[in-house]
Amino acid sequence: MTDGALAALGRVPSGLFVLTARHGRKETGMLASWVQQCSFDPPAVSAAFGKDRWVLDWLTDGAAFGVNVVPEGEKGLVAHFGKGFGPDEPAFEGLGVRRSGDGAPVLAAAHAYLDCRVAHRFDAGDHVLVIGRVVGGEVLTAGRPATHVRRTGKHY
Numbered sequence: 087m088t089d090g091a092l093a094a095l096g097r098v099p100s101g102l103f104v105l106t107a108r109h110g111r112k113e114t115g116m117l118a119s120w121v122q123q124c125s126f127d128p129p130a131v132s133a134a135f136g137k138d139r140w141v142l143d144w145l146t147d148g149a150a151f152g153v154n155v156v157p158e159g160e161k162g163l164v165a166h167f168g169k170g171f172g173p174d175e176p177a178f179e180g181l182g183v184r185r186s187g188d189g190a191p192v193l194a195a196a197h198a199y200l201d202c203r204v205a206h207r208f209d210a211g212d213h214v215l216v217i218g219r220v221v222g223g224e225v226l227t228a229g230r231p232a233t234h235v236r237r238t239g240k241h242y
Contacts, residue, residue, distance in 0.1 A: 087239075095239025102232040104167050105133060106152040106177075106190040109144040113191050115177040116141060117167040119234045119242060120213070121153055129220040131202060134213040140173055145216055149204045152190035153218070156232040157197035164232075189222065197232075198225040 087095075100119040107114055120134035131153060135142050145151060156163050171177040182194030189201045202218030209215075236242065 092239040096236035100234050102156040102164060102234050104154040104156060104163055104193055104196070106154060107141055107144050108150060108190050112173070113177065114141060114171055115167055115191065116170065117164060124217065130205065131200060131218050131220060133216050133218065134210060135216060136213055142214055145204050145207070147204055150188055150190045151202050151204065151218060152192055153200040153202060154193045154196035155198040157227055158230040158232045160195060160232060163193065163195055197227050197229060199223055
């Protein structure tokens with residue numbers, strides 16, 4: 087692929103999200119940008135995870151995960167989750183988090199959130215595409231969601 091094509095690929099805009107998951111008593115969150123609505127009926131989203139992401143072990147059929155939409159200008163969530171967390175590290179320390187039922191953690195600072203259940207997983211090159219059936223959600227704050235444009239199509 088040419089440098090020009092890679093630069094153009096990087097200009098495909100996306101949102102900024104914190105994907106959250108719970109596995110038994112453990113929970114985590116990660117910064118993501120490759121999330122997109124992919125179905126109206128039933129409502130569903132797709133999320134791409136690098137194959138090296140350990141959280142994929144948690145995202146089995148029917149597992150809950152949350153899509154927390156980062157608000158425009160919210161640098162704290164980006165900095166906090168951008169560093170990444172290991173399986174036994176506390177990802178939500180110091181943050182307002184809502185926990186209920188069998189859903190994934192919801193960030194109080196999110197613009198909006200979606201409560202999802204894993205419906206399908208597909209190999210997508212160096213990523214795994216996870217399809218989540220949307221079972222709930224809410225807009226939490228006024229304003230707009232953050233957007234992200236990359237410099238190149240080879241890196242986040």
